[in-house]
Amino acid sequence: MVSLNTDPCQASVQFTLDGQPLVALEGQTIAGALLAAGCRAWRSTERLGEPRGFFCGMGVCYDCLVFVEGQGQVRACQTLVADGMRVERPHRAERGAGS
Amino acid sequence: MIRRALVIVGAGPAGMSAAIAAAEAGIQATVIDESLKPGGQIYRQPNGPAAPARGTPRPGEPLLSEFERRADRIELLSGAAAWGVFPNRQVAVSQGNDWQLIQADGLVLAPGAYEYVPPFPGWTLPGVMTPGAAQALVKSQQILPGRRVLVAGSGPFLLVVADQLHRSGMEVAGVVEAAHPRRVAGSLMGLCSRPDLIRQGWQLYRRLRRAGVPFHFGHVVVSATGNDELREVTLAPCDRSWQPDRTQARTVSVDTLCVGYGFVPRTQLAQLAGCRLRHEAARGGWVPETDENLETSVTGVWAAGDGGGVGGALAAECQGKLAGLAAAHRLGALDRGAFDQRRNPVLRQLARLKRFAAALDQAFGIQPGLACLATPETIVCRCEELTLADVSSGLSAGGTNLRTLKVMTRLGMGPCQGNMCWPAMARWLQTQTGDSLAAIGPASPRPPIQPVGLGTLAKEPGLLGPAGANGAHAGRNGDHACRRVST
Numbered sequence: 001m002v003s004l005n006t007d008p009c010q011a012s013v014q015f016t017l018d019g020q021p022l023v024a025l026e027g028q029t030i031a032g033a034l035l036a037a038g039c040r041a042w043r044s045t046e047r048l049g050e051p052r053g054f055f056c057g058m059g060v061c062y063d064c065l066v067f068v069e070g071q072g073q074v075r076a077c078q079t080l081v082a083d084g085m086r087v088e089r090p091h092r093a094e095r096g097a098g099s
Numbered sequence: 100m101i102r103r104a105l106v107i108v109g110a111g112p113a114g115m116s117a118a119i120a121a122a123e124a125g126i127q128a129t130v131i132d133e134s135l136k137p138g139g140q141i142y143r144q145p146n147g148p149a150a151p152a153r154g155t156p157r158p159g160e161p162l163l164s165e166f167e168r169r170a171d172r173i174e175l176l177s178g179a180a181a182w183g184v185f186p187n188r189q190v191a192v193s194q195g196n197d198w199q200l201i202q203a204d205g206l207v208l209a210p211g212a213y214e215y216v217p218p219f220p221g222w223t224l225p226g227v228m229t230p231g232a233a234q235a236l237v238k239s240q241q242i243l244p245g246r247r248v249l250v251a252g253s254g255p256f257l258l259v260v261a262d263q264l265h266r267s268g269m270e271v272a273g274v275v276e277a278a279h280p281r282r283v284a285g286s287l288m289g290l291c292s293r294p295d296l297i298r299q300g301w302q303l304y305r306r307l308r309r310a311g312v313p314f315h316f317g318h319v320v321v322s323a324t325g326n327d328e329l330r331e332v333t334l335a336p337c338d339r340s341w342q343p344d345r346t347q348a349r350t351v352s353v354d355t356l357c358v359g360y361g362f363v364p365r366t367q368l369a370q371l372a373g374c375r376l377r378h379e380a381a382r383g384g385w386v387p388e389t390d391e392n393l394e395t396s397v398t399g400v401w402a403a404g405d406g407g408g409v410g411g412a413l414a415a416e417c418q419g420k421l422a423g424l425a426a427a428h429r430l431g432a433l434d435r436g437a438f439d440q441r442r443n444p445v446l447r448q449l450a451r452l453k454r455f456a457a458a459l460d461q462a463f464g465i466q467p468g469l470a471c472l473a474t475p476e477t478i479v480c481r482c483e484e485l486t487l488a489d490v491s492s493g494l495s496a497g498g499t500n501l502r503t504l505k506v507m508t509r510l511g512m513g514p515c516q517g518n519m520c521w522p523a524m525a526r527w528l529q530t531q532t533g534d535s536l537a538a539i540g541p542a543s544p545r546p547p548i549q550p551v552g553l554g555t556l557a558k559e560p561g562l563l564g565p566a567g568a569n570g571a572h573a574g575r576n577g578d579h580a581c582r583r584v585s586t
Contacts, residue, residue, distance in 0.1 A: 058140060
């Protein structure tokens with residue numbers, strides 16, 4: 001989407017989404033960084049495979065879950081991007097059809 | 100386990116002012132907050148080092164500065180999650196990969212509220228979000244949620260968000276307010292108890308109108324459509340009970356829909372602490388029962404701010420102060436005379452604010468028609484992906500309260516623990532069974548109410564501190580949803 005940040009000095013951090021390199025600004029959450037990169041649907045639900053993304057923005061709805069290597073499932077809206085972080089979009093197949 | 104005199108959960112206006120009031124009375128306060136910086140949702144500060152434009156004061160001043168100035172008596176645990184309350188005011192807190200059990204002599208719960216969104220077709224599509232979520236993106240992430248937005252729901256917060264998105268460069272395709280102008284006008288007398296807010300609301304409205312933003316009063320959003328993302332929103336006029344007339348529906352092309360119908364108090368910690376709740380529709384639903392000093396039914400546990408019943412930022416600030424003073428009095432730092440002297444002006448101000456809150460509810464309070472937006476195919480439980488038809492069959496099979504519906508359908512069993520689905524499904528159940536919301540009951544939370552990594556819990560309890568102390572990113576790792584390991 002559109003970044004409102006015009007400060008050229010703000011530090012950036014590098015991370016990957018499904019192996020693709022992306023850049024985020026320091027202090028950005030995973031959700032913020034994904035939205036800034038134009039990615040809005042980053043999860044497929046387990047049962048119906050429906051697209052989901054950012055909804056409540058404050059950690060109560062758990063709709064924005066992503067996988068982070070070494071951390072497991074996290075809320076994208078509550079987790080800051082760290083340099084070198086490897087983020088993966090949960091896909092239906094990868095989650096296993098448990099339910 | 101460590102021991103603290105006063106533990107406050109939440110660093111929004113209520114939590115901050117509780118800490119300040121207690122600190123001024125000589126009590127050491129420990130404040131636990133999810134965010135990296137204090138302020139709560141309403142005074143949310145940017146996460147990163149980027150400062151807001153020079154010359155404009157931070158929203159939340161002077162409260163924020165006062166809170167920071169009191170650092171000698173206020174211990175702030177930021178980026179920390181209070182995920183449980185156990186008997187005798189033991190609060191379980193995790194921060195980063197550490198956790199701790201804090202035995203609190205006094206406990207003030209000020210966790211705030213979240214937005215109420217009843218299910219409607221398409222509400223799970225990416226691009227549909229709460230107004231607060233869009234605001235958070237602009238405030239703390241400094242990005243826009245999309246290019247063209249419709250802001251819908253009810254209440255003055257819609258104006259604030261529409262204006263903020265417009266000023267940040269988004270095209271606001273319209274504001275959709277369920278309340279009818281006549282109903283709002285009927286509450287004008289009560290609303291005038293806060294002329295400052297009325298003026299502010301009017302200015303926002305005028306500014307948006309002048310910018311050509313259309314307003315649709317007495318309308319609700321009935322559906323959102325798109326393939327993988329939102330493309331179109333359909334709105335329709337509604338009657339006084341907010342029942343939409345779909346024959347007069349019209350469609351708007353947008354990539355973002357902000358939708359929220361007021362706020363729901365976060366009562367999970369109060370429930371875990373054993374506090375009795377009661378249902379007060381005008382204050383957002385289930386709220387902890389309190390005495391005039393905001394002490395709950397559990398001795399030594401106070402509830403302040405929107406988490407104790409929705410009333411807005413200024414009421415939250417007053418309530419926080421009252422709870423902080425009451426806790427300081429209970430802990431022996433204020434004698435009866437000093438307590439009364441400091442508390443009485445706060446009580447008077449709260450009485451004034453109550454009039455305004457009542458008028459707001461009269462103007463914008465949720466009407467029963469909203470419970471009928473979902474069709475049988477609509478997802479009503481976002482976590483468990485249950486449709487209204489799934490829940491309906493649970494109801495036909497005898498599930499008339501959350502406990503039985505949960506067992507029969509998995510409603511409310513996902514990681515949000517019913518936060519998102521239950522307030523709306525309780526209202527839907529009311530239309531189906533005729534039972535009162537009080538009889539239907541609240542969702543019952545289980546600890547942990549916030550994700551805690553099993554690896555974290557396996558460790559010995561560790562020291563906690565301000566997130567900044569161990570680097571800006573500490574405290575935001577380890578957000579594991581361990582409750583999901585079974586699925």
